[in-house]
Amino acid sequence: MILGKVIGNVVSTIKLSVYEGYKILVIQPINAKQEPQGKTFLALDTVQAGVGDIVLVMDEGNSCRLIMNNTTAPVRTMIVGIVDLIR
């Protein structure tokens, strides 16, 4: 899992049916000091995160399929937590 900051959202009407009902957010990966690091990417939201939130991002397909309870979902990146504090 990696840390990231939600910087935007993506609206999509026509998409694969397994994506329906999930928000798609734009994530900027951050380092331990909460500085931006690396390229942005998109992730499905399962925890109602919003723009500005620091989030925990799962970047592994089988874990996402387990969360979605769907063994064949073509999903690799998912927001699985909202971070309150990094010490």
Next chain:
Amino acid sequence: MQLGRVIGNVVCTQKVDSFNSIKLLLIQPLNEKLEEIGDPVVACDTVQAGINDIVFYEGGREAALGLKNWFNPSDLTIMGIVDQVSIGD
């Protein structure tokens, strides 16, 4: 998942059997500001995207799962057409 813009079609007569009836599109990867980053790539289409559409696509094992027949060698598959990207509040 990454954002990209469809910039062309790829027509291929001789291809792996599992790619039959799959449309191949040329995609220019974009960043969150919809600026071009990196070199164009070829992706399988599942959502009937057309030229100039902004799409999001997935790579790796998930690319193969995006197609109807999972047992295929796809490396990138378009998962949806983007209507709008908003950055910030």
